Amino acid sequence: xxxxxxxxxxxxxxxxxxxxxxxxxxxxxxxxxxxxxxxxxxxxxxxxxxxxxxxxxxxxxxxxxxxxxxxxxxxxxxxxxxxxxxxxxxxxxxxxxxxxxxxxxxxxxxxxxxxxxxxxxxxxxxxxxxxxxxxxxxxxxxxxxxxxxxxxxxxxxxxxxxxxxxxxxxxxxxxxxxxxxxxxxxxxxxxxxxxxxxxxxxxxxxxxxxxxxxxxxxxxxxxxxxxxxxxxxxxxxxxxxxxxxxxxxxxxxxxxxxxxx
Amino acid sequence: xxxxxxxxxxxxxxxxxxxxxxxxxxxxxxxxxxxxxxxxxxxxxxxxxxxxxxxxxxxxxxxxxxxxxxxxxxxxxxxxxxxxxxxxxxxxxxxxxxxxxxxxxxxxxxxxxxxxxxxxxxxxxxxxxxxxxxxxxxxxxxxxxxxxxxxxxxxxxxxxxxxxxxxxxxxxxxxxxxxxxxxxxxxxxxxxxxxxxxxxxxxxxxxxxxxxxxxxxxxxxxxxxxxxxxxxxxxxxxxxxxxxxxxxxxxxxxxxxxxxxxxxxxxxxxxxxxxxxxxxxxxxxxxxxxxxxxxxxxxxx
Numbered sequence: 001x002x003x004x005x006x007x008x009x010x011x012x013x014x015x016x017x018x019x020x021x022x023x024x025x026x027x028x029x030x031x032x033x034x035x036x037x038x039x040x041x042x043x044x045x046x047x048x049x050x051x052x053x054x055x056x057x058x059x060x061x062x063x064x065x066x067x068x069x070x071x072x073x074x075x076x077x078x079x080x081x082x083x084x085x086x087x088x089x090x091x092x093x094x095x096x097x098x099x100x101x102x103x104x105x106x107x108x109x110x111x112x113x114x115x116x117x118x119x120x121x122x123x124x125x126x127x128x129x130x131x132x133x134x135x136x137x138x139x140x141x142x143x144x145x146x147x148x149x150x151x152x153x154x155x156x157x158x159x160x161x162x163x164x165x166x167x168x169x170x171x172x173x174x175x176x177x178x179x180x181x182x183x184x185x186x187x188x189x190x191x192x193x194x195x196x197x198x199x200x201x202x203x204x205x206x207x208x209x210x211x212x213x214x215x216x217x218x219x220x221x222x223x224x225x226x227x228x229x230x231x232x233x234x235x236x237x238x239x240x241x242x243x244x245x246x247x248x249x250x251x252x253x254x255x256x257x258x259x260x261x
Numbered sequence: 262x263x264x265x266x267x268x269x270x271x272x273x274x275x276x277x278x279x280x281x282x283x284x285x286x287x288x289x290x291x292x293x294x295x296x297x298x299x300x301x302x303x304x305x306x307x308x309x310x311x312x313x314x315x316x317x318x319x320x321x322x323x324x325x326x327x328x329x330x331x332x333x334x335x336x337x338x339x340x341x342x343x344x345x346x347x348x349x350x351x352x353x354x355x356x357x358x359x360x361x362x363x364x365x366x367x368x369x370x371x372x373x374x375x376x377x378x379x380x381x382x383x384x385x386x387x388x389x390x391x392x393x394x395x396x397x398x399x400x401x402x403x404x405x406x407x408x409x410x411x412x413x414x415x416x417x418x419x420x421x422x423x424x425x426x427x428x429x430x431x432x433x434x435x436x437x438x439x440x441x442x443x444x445x446x447x448x449x450x451x452x453x454x455x456x457x458x459x460x461x462x463x464x465x466x467x468x469x470x471x472x473x474x475x476x477x478x479x480x481x482x483x484x485x486x487x488x489x490x491x492x493x494x495x496x497x498x499x500x501x502x503x504x505x506x507x508x509x510x511x512x513x514x515x516x517x518x519x520x521x522x523x524x525x526x527x528x529x530x531x532x533x534x535x536x537x538x539x540x541x542x543x544x545x546x547x548x549x550x551x552x553x554x555x556x557x558x559x560x561x562x
Contacts, residue, residue: 063440
């Protein structure tokens with residue numbers, strides 16, 4: 001958006017129909033590969049023209065400039081499809097040049113973030129530690145919180161929700177880890193890939209069933225029907241359950257999973 | 262609408278800017294993409310050290326519709342001055358102070374940094390002598406900016422440019438809130454101090470008014486029936502400050518074009534290039550522990 005030497009936070013006017021309303025505007029540094037704004041705009045750094053600030057201008061006000069380190073307020077996606085750090089552009093040219101209207105629609109945000117969908121999706125932040133520990137205590141009962149044993153990342157992709165057998169099945173494949181040895185419900189010593197299926201209705205909690213699939217692609221019968229519910233909708237489901245062996249798999253959609261034997 | 266153009270340069274760990282103005286330049290995006298053409302960009306930097314890069318530029322319309330457009334140039338434009346022997350700058354880098362004259366009035370001194378050490382030699386008389394290629398490069402730079410429509414910004418006081426002086430208004434207190442400061446004066450404000458004009462304050466007490474602008478745009482005159490002017494300034498703690506030794510006068514900015522420049526020491530058709538002095542500075546950050554030359558002053562609140 002502009003060139004600055006030191007990042008800072010300053011109050012700014014964003015709405016041309018609400019000149020008395022301001023909100024903090026934080027400057028952050030971006031990489032050299034980030035493309036610039038495609039058009040002129042009113043939200044430039046008035047550090048360069050401190051004697052040009054007007055009270056009714058959209059953009060920075062004459063308020064105090066509090067120094068900030070320049071770190072972005074949320075993790076930035078590193079490299080785009082063209083090898084360019086394209087962060088996306090929110091807002092129309094008119095909004096950037098004249099200010100938004102208070103009646104303009106507000107874009108949705110990416111799940112589990114405060115980042116608008118008009119921006120490129122930020123990288124997932126692993127969720128572990130205290131939250132998983134809390135779920136363990138509340139949901140699994142038998143399991144003790146044992147963070148750090150094994151972490152798996154599951155991409156959150158709503159496209160994996162499909163309609164099957166009268167219910168919506170949201171599948172999140174854990175295929176980066178194999179549990180060698182005796183699986184929970186088999187004595188044949190096969191190597192299993194544990195696939196997690198959350199059978200849920202779109203708008204309310206539902207039961208969780210844990211299936212196992214062997215290397216031949218055969219699904220076993222449901223293992224230990226859910227000891228906990230899927231809370232919320234499929235995209236934000238939080239669940240936990242225990243296997244006959246006492247292992248727990250916990251987490252939210254798109255989060256890092258803690259697996260204990 | 263007046264336009265301000267800032268060119269950004271870098272040389273290894275250092276960075277600096279050079280500023281130009283235009284009385285009216287149209288859309289600021291066109292200023293960067295058209296007026297500041299590929300040829301002009303090259304002339305801005307080609308006479309400097311090969312490790313000096315023109316990394317970007319920003320153009321800002323500073324009239325009533327304040328828009329800004331900036332662009333990065335990457336490594337496309339850099340110095341081409343041949344270096345004999347060494348390939349990197351030593352601990353000192355050569356700079357010069359260039360005097361740039363307006364066609365009819367006004368003189369601006371520009372600090373030209375990132376020059377090639379080999380382009381300046383000290384003579385047996387103890388005088389720093391620029392090379393012919395440096396003189397030609399500097400002249401080409403100034404003439405390219407002149408042809409592209411860029412010039413100076415000078416402060417005109419009194420604003421009518423004549424010999425009559427406008428009266429000074431004595432400031433009593435400065436009051437304010439989170440968005441502006443009202444500078445209360447003894448007398449009511451009349452022409453030539455007008456809304457959207459500019460005023461200059463003499464000797465602001467910076468201890469009481471940290472960061473107070475010496476020159477500011479007038480947002481309102483005699484606000485709320487009180488004598489004085491209103492400017493954009495955040496008055497700390499919003500408590501009125503009495504100022505004994507400050508006066509306010511009307512000023513105006515003018516944007517004269519610069520005169521054509523010749524690299525030769527004498528010329529009958531153009532002004533000679535005026536290099537006032539050369540200097541050398543250490544590489545690294547130019548002001549000790551301060552981070553560059555940012556105009557904003559950082560304070561703990």
